[in-house]
Amino acid sequence: MRDAVIVDAVRTPIGKRNGSLSTVHAADLSARVLTALVDRTGVDPATVDDVMWGCVTQIGDQSSNIGRFAVLAAGWPEHVPGVTVNRACGSSQQAVDSAAHAVMAGQYDLVVAGGVETMSRVPLGSHRTTGQPYGPAVLERYEGFEFSQGIGAELIAERWGLSRKQLDEFASASHAKAAAAIDDGAFEDHVVPIEADGTKFAVDEGLRRGTSVETLAGLRPSFKEDGVIHAGNSSQISDGAAALLITTTERARELGLAPLARYHTGAVSGADPIAMLTGPIPATEKVLRRAGLSIDDIGVFEVNEAFAPVPLAWLAETGADPERLNPLGGAIAVGHPLGGSGAILMTRMLARMRRRELRYGLQTMCEGGGTANATIIELLR
Structure with a gap:
């Protein structure tokens, strides 16, 4: 099989x-990240077999196959196709997985995978304005339960015995780690500055320096009156996009390009759709088993910080080294632009692996409906 x-x-x-x-x-x-990818690699966009693009809320600005219109907005040739992928929060991670699978299978030679979400313009929950999400059969099957990620986070905190103090400690640490990473220039090699309204924007702007357990203490619970989940220990509503260029070692050599990492193994798993956010636990177990690796073989973990209980429960179940978990901070500190987050996490994890010369990295995302992707990549240079 090809790599x-x-x-x-x-x-x-x-x-x-x-x-x-x-x-x-x-x-x-x-289009900004597609253009940057071409500028950085020198690849002719006319040779791209497909653009696989994650996006969650596919209405309004993000409707009509946003992956295809991203290609056209970038000025790429009309013959280059684009497809939009939706696996909830893991959409662009699934785009990366699917692109790698297509390349390995020999159906594609050169693919761009990534995603976008502009939550400022297409608000969270917009899909609920028309029709009936989930359908009557599913609602009957889970009668009496609410499909709410916030409630799911509360259920996880209760099940794993996570106190508000523990969650707020994790949240404040996320801000501290993100601040340190920004100050250290950890993101500068892969962040594309964006000009908007005459201003150049180059740094994640959700960060709140000085966040502490004490500053978070005044925030009211968001989903239950006596709950532990609030805006400060949850991911931020955000805007963003990311893109990765995926090919084979042979094709990269032909193009005069040196690969950064090899796609090692991917897996997807389902879990309880009510608690909803526990999927990364079985997905991690599944991908490690397929890869023939142990948890200790992995040098860095990116577990999306949708809510603080998600990575903390994952940590408790997997026994991973907490020092290797989200070392650059996460979505609590800098935001979670749904359809773009999987690809964003992959760029961050790859940057960490290169700086620290870590052989393996594992990324996993909890997703609406109770699924989760897990992906392992291997550093090449």
């Missing part, structure tokens, strides 16, 4: 809700 390698990975800085990226249409924002 699949990542040649380059780029992302926008993450914009906070109604912040620096809020005036940029999702197709145009996507």
